[in-house]
Amino acid sequence: MGNQLEALQQSFIEYLKIEKNASPLTVENYKKDIEVFGEFLNAEGLSITECEYSTIRIFLSRLYEAQLSRRTVSRKVSSLRSFFRFLDREEFIHSNPFVNVSLPKESRMIPEFFYEEEIKQLFTVSDLSDPLGQRNQAIIELLYGTGIRVSECTKIELGDIDFSLATLLVHGKGRKERYVPFGQFASRALSSYIERGRKQLAAKSSQQPANLFLNARGGPLTARGVRLILDKMVKEAALTVDIHPHKIRHSFATHLLNAGADLRSVQELLGHEHLSSTQVYTHVTKDRLRNVYMNSHPRANK
Incomplete structure (x- = not known):
């Protein structure tokens, strides 16, 4: 160059x-x-x-x-x-050759997601008497309960959690921040982990990191570490499905829309800058609506 x-x-x-x-x-x-x-x-x-x-x-x-x-x-x-x-x-060039160049149309990939019965099994595999099991339970409850990215999950610090309001400060892409709510299951799993498991893990390190999620040595848990944890949980749940961290995020959005949540609210929860990024999930709700119609309307089927 x-x-x-x-x-x-x-x-x-x-x-x-x-x-x-x-x-x-x-x-x-x-x-x-x-x-x-x-x-x-x-x-x-x-x-x-x-x-x-x-x-x-x-x-x-x-x-x-x-x-x-x-x-x-x-x-x-x-x-x-x-x-x-x-x-x-900045006037480094006289004219912009990209003015009339259009983006090639992308073939939209249908996001993979867990069915509700499948994801329920992931909540039953952690050993809640063990510090790592308590951590893993908090991770899966938080990922599914908020829809945050794994990269956002590993950035969470203790001070980002407000239990009184049940909200989490998320440090997103491009240094953008947003608040997301979390439910009772995530709240209980987080409280248990912070009060018990995290203290035991933190005692193994002299650094005392502010990160919420710690590894077995007491240091900050990485995104790769979370992926390994999720892989292990899928195997222990005896699920014959592939998993990637975004699959839980996809499940979060899909299940919300299937239950009647509006697209704009889901967009804000996911931290999408453009609504078009969230619209990829509407295929699922369309399928569901069609099935409901075909099974329920007297003139839909014989």
């Missing part, structure tokens, strides 16, 4: 960090996408200021030739569109 593009990329990265409060993962993704585009420009013998609409079309055709998914191409286009919008705003 040429020195000019490297300098412009660095300016953009600083803008993302300072003005947009972007997360390290988001910054890294932007950086990778810009570097891929830089390699393309080098191969074509072009500079960043020589980019035109036709240049972008050739770049997109190369991405499709590499058999990248529409989702991946869409992300790269979105990254570069933001990058060029920044360059245009």
